Amino acid sequence: MSLNLFIAVVCVVAAILLTIATVRFFFSARKPQARPAFKDQPADARASAGDTLRTRRSDNRESIVLLTRQLVVSAILTLLVLLPSLVRALYPNVVPDWMVDPWVQAIIITPVMFYGGAPIHIDGWDALLRRVPNMNSLASIGTIAAYAYGILVCLFESALPQAMREPYFEVTGVIITLVLFARWAVDMWLPRRPAFPLQERVDRVSRVWVPITILIALWAFVCWLIFGPQPSFTRALLMGVSVLIIACPAALGWAAPLSAGAALDDAQRYGLTVRTTSALQQAKDTAVVLVSRKLAPSAGQAIAQLSGTGVAVAEVDARRTDEAVRALAERRANGATVMFIGDGSEDVRVRDAADIAVACVALDNPEAAPIHADVIAAPTDYACALKLIRLSKATMRNIRENLWWAFIFNLVGIPLAAGVLYPFTGWVLNPMLACVAMILSSICVVLNAVRLRHCKLDGAW
Incomplete structure (x- = not known):
C-alpha cells in the first residue's frame, strides 16, 4: 500500500x-432537463417529408463554416504535435528535441483545446448540467484531464520519474479532432431536427455510458493511488486519464452519420434522393406499399417483384384525397410500416399519411424541390421501393456493426486502461497507446461505412 x-x-x-x-x-x-425547442419546430416533431438535407445545410451554413474552420485548425495543429511524437518513438535520433519539448507542444495544442474544442466543451458541460451526458461530455472530461496532466508535466517535469514525463498533448488534439469530425459529419449529412432515429438511441445509451465511465475512472484513480507504486498520485492520475481517453466514443459518434452519409451517396448513384433520414431507417420494415393508380399500369413488373419479397402491394386513387388518407391510416393502424409511391401531384395530406412518401417525378434539383416527399425518384423508376428497402437494410446492418464494434472496443479497452493486467504482467496501457487504439477503432468504423458505397441496389432479389 x-x-x-x-x-x-x-x-x-x-x-x-x-x-x-x-x-x-x-x-x-x-426527469432530465431538456433544451428549449426551436420556435419553428418543436423537439417532438415527427419526421416530416418536408425536412430536407438541403434545408438543414442552408439554415446552418454559418455554423458549418465555423465548425469546418475549427476542424481544419485542430487537425493541422494536432498533426504538428502527433507526427514528431510518433517518429520520435520509432526513430529517436531523427526528430530534434525542441519539436517534442513539452512547452512547445503546449503552445501548439492550446488553440486546439480552447478554440477547436470550444463547441465540445460547451455542449458537453451543458449536457452534464442538464443530466443528459453525451459523447461531447466524455470527450470534454477526457481532454481536460489529458491537457491538465500535460501542463503538470511542463511545470514539474524535473520532479517526475523519467517514464512519466510524457505530456500526452497529442492525445488532447486527437480526441478533439475526431469528435469535431463526427460533429461535422452529423451537421453535413444528417438533419438535427428531426434527428436520425437510431442516433437518438445512441444518445440514450451515452446518457448511461458516460456516468459509468466517469465512475470507472474515479475508482481506477483511487485503486492506483492506494495500491500503486510510487509516485502513486501521478500514476493514479495517468490511469484515470487513460480510462477517460480510451472511452471517448469517437467511433460511437461516427457510427450513424458516416454510414448514413455513405448510404445517401449510394442512393444518389441509383437515382434516389433521400430527403429525410427517418425514411432511410424505416424503409427496411416496410410491410405495405400503396401505389398511386396513375402509376400502377406502368409499374407492373416492380409490383410483382415487391410482392415476391413478401411486401403487400395495393393501388390507391390519390385523386380522392380522403379515401387515400383513410386507406393509408387503416394499414398504419395495424402497426405496419406503410410506403406510398406517387407522381408528386397528390395532396400533401396523402403523403403525410404514409410513413414514407416517395415521389416519382423529374426535377432539375431534387434536394431543393418543393415536392413534399421523403424520397424522390425518376419518373419511370418504379423499382424505387425495392432499392430503398435494400438500401435501408444494408445501412442499418452497417450501423449496427459499427455500434457493436464500438461497444466491444470499450468493453475490452477500458479494463486494460484501468490496469487490470498490471498485477499479473506489470503492463499498463498509457494514454498514448489508448489514443492510438481509439484512432484504430475510428478507422475501422470509417472503413466499414465505406463498404456501403459498393452496395448494389438493383438486380434480382
Whole structure:
C-alpha cells in the first residue's frame, strides 16, 4: 500500500460519496432537463417529408463554416504535435528535441483545446448540467484531464520519474479532432431536427455510458493511488486519464452519420434522393406499399417483384384525397410500416399519411424541390421501393456493426486502461497507446461505412 491507512480510508470514503452523488445526480427519478425547442419546430416533431438535407445545410451554413474552420485548425495543429511524437518513438535520433519539448507542444495544442474544442466543451458541460451526458461530455472530461496532466508535466517535469514525463498533448488534439469530425459529419449529412432515429438511441445509451465511465475512472484513480507504486498520485492520475481517453466514443459518434452519409451517396448513384433520414431507417420494415393508380399500369413488373419479397402491394386513387388518407391510416393502424409511391401531384395530406412518401417525378434539383416527399425518384423508376428497402437494410446492418464494434472496443479497452493486467504482467496501457487504439477503432468504423458505397441496389432479389 502506497498510502498510510488513514489517508487510504479517507480516499475510499470520498470515492464512495462521489459515486453515490454521481448515481443520484444522473440516475434519480427526476426527469432530465431538456433544451428549449426551436420556435419553428418543436423537439417532438415527427419526421416530416418536408425536412430536407438541403434545408438543414442552408439554415446552418454559418455554423458549418465555423465548425469546418475549427476542424481544419485542430487537425493541422494536432498533426504538428502527433507526427514528431510518433517518429520520435520509432526513430529517436531523427526528430530534434525542441519539436517534442513539452512547452512547445503546449503552445501548439492550446488553440486546439480552447478554440477547436470550444463547441465540445460547451455542449458537453451543458449536457452534464442538464443530466443528459453525451459523447461531447466524455470527450470534454477526457481532454481536460489529458491537457491538465500535460501542463503538470511542463511545470514539474524535473520532479517526475523519467517514464512519466510524457505530456500526452497529442492525445488532447486527437480526441478533439475526431469528435469535431463526427460533429461535422452529423451537421453535413444528417438533419438535427428531426434527428436520425437510431442516433437518438445512441444518445440514450451515452446518457448511461458516460456516468459509468466517469465512475470507472474515479475508482481506477483511487485503486492506483492506494495500491500503486510510487509516485502513486501521478500514476493514479495517468490511469484515470487513460480510462477517460480510451472511452471517448469517437467511433460511437461516427457510427450513424458516416454510414448514413455513405448510404445517401449510394442512393444518389441509383437515382434516389433521400430527403429525410427517418425514411432511410424505416424503409427496411416496410410491410405495405400503396401505389398511386396513375402509376400502377406502368409499374407492373416492380409490383410483382415487391410482392415476391413478401411486401403487400395495393393501388390507391390519390385523386380522392380522403379515401387515400383513410386507406393509408387503416394499414398504419395495424402497426405496419406503410410506403406510398406517387407522381408528386397528390395532396400533401396523402403523403403525410404514409410513413414514407416517395415521389416519382423529374426535377432539375431534387434536394431543393418543393415536392413534399421523403424520397424522390425518376419518373419511370418504379423499382424505387425495392432499392430503398435494400438500401435501408444494408445501412442499418452497417450501423449496427459499427455500434457493436464500438461497444466491444470499450468493453475490452477500458479494463486494460484501468490496469487490470498490471498485477499479473506489470503492463499498463498509457494514454498514448489508448489514443492510438481509439484512432484504430475510428478507422475501422470509417472503413466499414465505406463498404456501403459498393452496395448494389438493383438486380434480382
